[in-house]
Amino acid sequence: MGCLSSKSSTTIVLDPRQLKRSNSGRHLQFEVPSTYYSGGPIIEEVQSDGGDQQQHSIRAVIGMTGMGFLNGSVDIEVTRNKGSGFAERIVGQMDISTAATSTLPEAPHAQISPHCEDFLDCLSDHGNSPVEEVIPPVQTKLDETSQKFLEAAKSAQAQFLHYLTPEGKAEFRCIGKAGAVDLIAKDPPPGEPFPIVAGSRSFGAEEIDLNFMLDLLMDPATRYKYNPQAGEGEILRRGMIDEPHRRLDVHYAEFKGLFTVSARDCVYAILRERINENLWMVSWQSVEVPECPEGSRHADHVRSHLICCGYAIEIDPRTKDLTVTMVNRANPAGNVHMIPGWVALKGLKGQPASLNNLYGFLKGK
Numbered sequence: 001m002g003c004l005s006s007k008s009s010t011t012i013v014l015d016p017r018q019l020k021r022s023n024s025g026r027h028l029q030f031e032v033p034s035t036y037y038s039g040g041p042i043i044e045e046v047q048s049d050g051g052d053q054q055q056h057s058i059r060a061v062i063g064m065t066g067m068g069f070l071n072g073s074v075d076i077e078v079t080r081n082k083g084s085g086f087a088e089r090i091v092g093q094m095d096i097s098t099a100a101t102s103t104l105p106e107a108p109h110a111q112i113s114p115h116c117e118d119f120l121d122c123l124s125d126h127g128n129s130p131v132e133e134v135i136p137p138v139q140t141k142l143d144e145t146s147q148k149f150l151e152a153a154k155s156a157q158a159q160f161l162h163y164l165t166p167e168g169k170a171e172f173r174c175i176g177k178a179g180a181v182d183l184i185a186k187d188p189p190p191g192e193p194f195p196i197v198a199g200s201r202s203f204g205a206e207e208i209d210l211n212f213m214l215d216l217l218m219d220p221a222t223r224y225k226y227n228p229q230a231g232e233g234e235i236l237r238r239g240m241i242d243e244p245h246r247r248l249d250v251h252y253a254e255f256k257g258l259f260t261v262s263a264r265d266c267v268y269a270i271l272r273e274r275i276n277e278n279l280w281m282v283s284w285q286s287v288e289v290p291e292c293p294e295g296s297r298h299a300d301h302v303r304s305h306l307i308c309c310g311y312a313i314e315i316d317p318r319t320k321d322l323t324v325t326m327v328n329r330a331n332p333a334g335n336v337h338m339i340p341g342w343v344a345l346k347g348l349k350g351q352p353a354s355l356n357n358l359y360g361f362l363k364g365k
Contacts, residue, residue: 146240149287150248153271156285159308160327161275163198172198175345178353185345189329194344196308198327199352201359205320208362210280210313216362217282217311218272220251226358229350231256236267236292245274251284252292254301264332265301267292268309278317283310305331324359326352 142150162168172184178199186196216222220233231254241248254265270284286306294303308329315322328351 142240146237146248149237149240149250149269150271152285152287153248153269153283156306156308156310157271157273157281157283159329160281160283160310160312163327164312164314164325172196175349178349179356180359181353181355183349183352185348192307192329192331193339194331194348196327196329197345197348197352198325199349199355200323200325201355203322203324203359203362205322208322208359210322213313213358213362214272214280214282218247218249218270220253223253226361227351227354228357229255229354231265236289241271247272250287250289252297254298255304263298263301264304265297266304266306266330268306270310278315280313281310282313283308285309302333304333307331324355326355328352 163172169184172186175183175185175197177183179201181199181201183197183199185198188195216226220235223230223233233251233253235249236252237250239247239249248269248271250267250269252265252267256262256264266286267289268284269287270282272280272282274280284306285308286304295301306329308327310327312325312327313322314325328348
């Protein structure tokens with residue numbers, strides 16, 4: 001008499017950067033495509049023969065992160081009748097308190113290298129082939145207001161990407177150096193009072209922690225530590241998109257001495273996004289939010305309009321040298337028409353020149 005059922009089990013490793021926080025904030029959510037438990041990169045599997053019904057148990061494991069440890073596991077059981085096939089994907093979630101306190105189960109057939117940039121440098125015992133990321137990117141659904149914020153930040157990003165192309169670079173002229181920063185400028189666009197200024201400098205090959213820098217650039221409260229023209233700042237709306245390779249916030253920031261004028265502040269949508277394997281961008285553009293109108297924080301401050309500002313972090317795939325470019329296209333508003341162009345340009349250099357401060361701050365960490 002043959003077996004009536006069969007069972008199999010799979011242990012997979014999840015990249016913490018690919019996890020999405022639930023609306024309650026108490027769970028980490030994930031998706032497991034069927035290819036990962038049916039012929040995919042399985043770390044450990046036991047399968048019995050025969051049977052009219054098959055039961056498959058998946059153990060999802062959260063491993064080490066680049067900023068520390070977040071360990072945990074959760075079991076999901078999937079049952080199917082013979083020949084019916086598995087569901088297209090499995091969706092699950094893990095309680096954060098469980099993830100923070102439990103430990104990784106033993107997986108003797110896998111090696112995990114926490115030093116790899118992609119984290120999931122898991123090597124199987126079958127030819128040492130790398131295991132790909134388990135979880136597909138989760139696309140966040142935005143409400144109408146958040147969608148407008150995203151469009152504003154993407155508009156700035158699109159302009160910035162153009163400036164990085166050969167055609168875009170040809171629109172700028174060299175205006176000298178500020179320490180290790182190469183400075184360039186573009187004549188004021190029609191209707192704007194000041195030129196567009198940008199600057200680039202090398203941050204070395206693997207000299208700084210890329211993830212730390214990306215987090216730092218998304219924190220307006222600490223900008224004053226590496227930007228002498230920055231004042232107070234705060235996050236007004238956090239994580240409207242909070243995906244492994246994209247984050248969207250709305251920030252408030254105060255500036256001092258910006259464009260050689262003082263008493264300026266701004267509210268802007270800021271997007272951090274991985275464009276490709278060797279390019280990250282942090283770009284922002286001014287938006288309006290009802291909770292922070294002009295004059296609500298400082299009655300004497302003029303609300304500036306940021307058109308295309310941000311950072312591009314490029315990695316040379318051959319040398320691993322990291323280059324950071326900063327661009328600043330903004331209208332400070334207020335009574336600025338009396339400022340001579342050469343005076344304004346001198347003040348504008350301060351923004352990209354702050355890349356030297358950023359490098360020094362990161363090296364000190």
